[in-house]
Amino acid sequence: xxxxxxxxxxxxxxxxxxxxxxxxxxxxxxxxxxxxxxxxxxxxxxxxxxxxxxxxxxxxxxxxxxxxxxxxxxxxxxxxxxxxxxxxxxxxxxxxxxxxxxxxxxxxxxxxxxxxxxxxxxxxxxxxxxxxxxxxxxxxxxxxxxxxxxxxxxxxxxxxxxxxxxxxxxxxxxxxxxxxxxxxxxxxxxxxxxxxxxxxxxxxxxxxxxxxxxxxx
Amino acid sequence: xxxxxxxxxxxxxxxxxxxxxxxxxxxxxxxxxxxxxxxxxxxxxxxxxxxxxxxxxxxxxxxxxxxxxxxxxxxxxxxxxxxxxxxxxxxxxxxxxxxxxxxxxxxxxxxxxxxxxxxxxxxxxxxxxxxxxxxxxxxxxxxxxxxxxxxxxxxxxxxxxxxxxxxxxxxxxxxxxxxxxxxxxxxxxxxxxxxxxxxxxxxxxxxxxxxxxxxxxxxxxxxxxxxxxxxxxxxxxxxxxxxxxxxxxxxxxxxxxxxxxxxxxxxxxxxxxxxxxxxxxxxx
Numbered sequence: 001x002x003x004x005x006x007x008x009x010x011x012x013x014x015x016x017x018x019x020x021x022x023x024x025x026x027x028x029x030x031x032x033x034x035x036x037x038x039x040x041x042x043x044x045x046x047x048x049x050x051x052x053x054x055x056x057x058x059x060x061x062x063x064x065x066x067x068x069x070x071x072x073x074x075x076x077x078x079x080x081x082x083x084x085x086x087x088x089x090x091x092x093x094x095x096x097x098x099x100x101x102x103x104x105x106x107x108x109x110x111x112x113x114x115x116x117x118x119x120x121x122x123x124x125x126x127x128x129x130x131x132x133x134x135x136x137x138x139x140x141x142x143x144x145x146x147x148x149x150x151x152x153x154x155x156x157x158x159x160x161x162x163x164x165x166x167x168x169x170x171x172x173x174x175x176x177x178x179x180x181x182x183x184x185x186x187x188x189x190x191x192x193x194x195x196x197x198x199x200x201x202x203x204x205x206x207x208x209x210x211x212x213x214x215x216x217x
Numbered sequence: 218x219x220x221x222x223x224x225x226x227x228x229x230x231x232x233x234x235x236x237x238x239x240x241x242x243x244x245x246x247x248x249x250x251x252x253x254x255x256x257x258x259x260x261x262x263x264x265x266x267x268x269x270x271x272x273x274x275x276x277x278x279x280x281x282x283x284x285x286x287x288x289x290x291x292x293x294x295x296x297x298x299x300x301x302x303x304x305x306x307x308x309x310x311x312x313x314x315x316x317x318x319x320x321x322x323x324x325x326x327x328x329x330x331x332x333x334x335x336x337x338x339x340x341x342x343x344x345x346x347x348x349x350x351x352x353x354x355x356x357x358x359x360x361x362x363x364x365x366x367x368x369x370x371x372x373x374x375x376x377x378x379x380x381x382x383x384x385x386x387x388x389x390x391x392x393x394x395x396x397x398x399x400x401x402x403x404x405x406x407x408x409x410x411x412x413x414x415x416x417x418x419x420x421x422x423x424x425x426x427x428x429x430x431x432x433x434x435x436x437x438x439x440x441x442x443x444x445x446x447x448x449x450x451x452x453x454x455x456x457x458x459x460x461x462x463x464x465x466x467x468x469x470x471x472x473x474x475x476x477x478x479x480x481x482x483x484x485x486x487x488x489x490x491x492x493x494x495x496x497x498x499x500x501x
Contacts, residue, residue: 003318010315011304062303064268066319067291217268 004068004076005083012054017046017084021091028095031103034110035096036158039121042088043128043151047081051136051143060140064217074209078133082201085125093118108176111165115186116175119193120161126200128154133201137208140215218280220244220366220398226264226274233422235260238274240417240427244365245395247388249409249430250402251486252419253494258402261419262370265400266296278366292320295359297352299371305343309354312343320362328361349380356387360397367391367399373408381405385412406486416486420493438473439484439492441465446479456495467492 024041027033054060063073096113111117131150136143164171174185221242228235235257242248252258263269265276267287276283278290304312317323332339335353337346346354352372359367373381389412391397403409409416409430417427426433440450443463450468451457457466467489473481484492 003315006318007315010311011307057304057306058301059304061268061301065266065291065296066316067288068319069288214270216270217263 001068001072001076001079004063004066004072005079007063008076008080012057012059013050013080013084014053017050018087020046021084021088024088025091025095028092028099028113029102031099031106032108032110034162035092035113035117036111036121036124036162038092039088039124040151040155040158042085043147043154046084047132047150048143048147051147055141055143061217070213071209074133074137074205074212078129078201078205078208081129081133085129089118089121089125092121109166110162111175112177114175115183116189119186119189119191120158120175122190122193122197123200124154124157124161126197127157129197130200130204130207133204134207134211137211137215140212140217218244219277220246220279221248221265221400222277222280223261223265224275224277226261226276227272228260228264228269229272233257233260235264235271236423238264238419238422238424240424242398242400242415244279244398245392246414247392247399247401247412248415248417249406249413249486250400250417250419251404251406251409251490252402253404253490256419257422258419259370260422262368262400262402265368266291266294292322292362293365295356295362295364295367297355297359297367297369297372299348299352299369299374302343302351308340308342309337309346310339313339313358316358317361322363324361324363328357331357331360347380348375349377349384352376352384353387356391360391365397367397367401369399369401371403372401373403373405381408382411388412404490406490409486418489418493425493434483434486434489436470437484437489438468438470438481439465439488440468440473440479440481442479446477449477450479456492458495 020042024038027038028035093113096118100113111120128150131153132146135146135149165175166172174182174189219241223241224239226235226238233255238257238261240248250258250261260269264271265278265283267276267283279293281290283290313328317325317328331337335350335357337350337354337357343351343354352369356367373384376384385408388399388401392399401409401413413430415428416430416433418425418433426436428436437455440454441463444459447457447459447464447466450466450473453472454466454468457464467484475481
């Protein structure tokens with residue numbers, strides 16, 4: 001499995017996709033922006049391009065002829081997606097922390113980049129993953145439907161979460177303006193978000209690993 | 218010992234069907250797998266590599282069932298697809314570095330000796346290699362991980378005669394020591410006349426015949442006679458063509474009566490393929 005991940009990073013993931021987290025992460029410096037968009041760029045750009053590359057290079061057949069199990073093929077691809085997502089989210093978090101300290105006097109209309117917000121981002125990626133991974137492995141090469149459905153699902157979640165954050169004063173109080181008193185609450189939202197991300201990704205992987213063995217290569 | 222033993226493999230698609238495919242390849246020999254485009258060669262090869270799910274039947278490689286020992290057997294199989302490129306924007310060196318990690322018997326010395334022998338530059342990109350070089354690169358990879366069975370799908374298609382001849386010599390060299398076996402699909406039958414020991418002929422998803430090369434062609438006779446003689450053998454012919462001099466047709470040697478006075482010759486593989494394809498057309 002480790003060899004398959006290495007294979008993808010050496011052959012299927014061009015350097016630009018490892019630089020992208022820094023480029024999109026830098027958007028965290030736009031004061032008071034909709035920061036969900038920073039991570040959505042991964043879904044809009046990196047994912048379809050990367051999977052288009054896999055298809056163009058006949059990666060599926062290449063991999064299927066190696067002495068590896070079909071389960072490992074799915075597990076490795078899911079790991080590559082998760083590793084790239086973590087890279088995007090961690091770099092955005094670091095840039096977000098700098099951004100918050102840089103602009104001390106602005107009013108955030110959209111979510112402030114505190115821990116609670118990053119928890120929501122993990123949930124967004126989890127929703128993206130369960131949709132993308134499960135749909136993609138119906139064929140293991142058609143990525144259009146998987147990309148479309150997963151992006152719409154992730155954007156709907158982000159849009160609804162943001163709308164509630166603005167409309168509901170209760171939710172607004174939780175996510176906006178992190179004081180020391182709210183660090184515990186924010187951290188627990190982050191942890192809950194991470195757990196949801198793990199759960200949704202694992203479910204996506206399970207569905208995919210049931211579907212992939214039936215695929216004709 | 219059998220390097221490859223395919224037993225009653227069937228696979229049904231919407232518009233095509235592999236019907237009860239069976240053939241065997243002895244260890245240390247080259248088998249030519251011939252058939253027209255669309256006859257089922259690649260589908261059969263995909264079933265040997267477990268890339269498609271067969272509806273019934275069994276594939277055994279080096280005495281072991283493929284479905285049960287897939288990973289272990291894939292360590293022993295080398296492959297080359299003449300018309301499919303993988304990661305062709307990568308350099309040979311990069312691709313090899315990735316591939317070698319999957320094989321427990323990988324031998325760097327063997328790999329570099331084949332690179333030298335085949336004059337392969339590992340700093341070139343796959344897309345910069347000629348078709349023949351790509352096949353040689355795949356052979357170098359297969360031999361470096363100690364593959365015992367080479368499955369080659371149309372490896373000589375698109376090659377010039379010099380490159381083809383060169384590749385055929387390499388194939389013969391490889392099986393020389395009796396350890397390596399080659400299944401080699403092609404529609405260029407002259408290649409097989411040069412190097413194959415056995416021939417398996419597939420037509421419309423069914424194996425017509427699988428036999429030792431000389432025995433294979435001797436099973437048939439190519440008849441040429443006057444139009445008036447056609448009626449005597451018409452029913453027995455596999456198929457025939459009429460021309461201004463009379464007719465030519467293919468017949469099973471057993472069905473041919475030498476006393477009939479019709480000229481008969483041993484057909485070439487190409488002629489056998491053509492007349493079988495014509496038979497299909499006659500029934501359409």
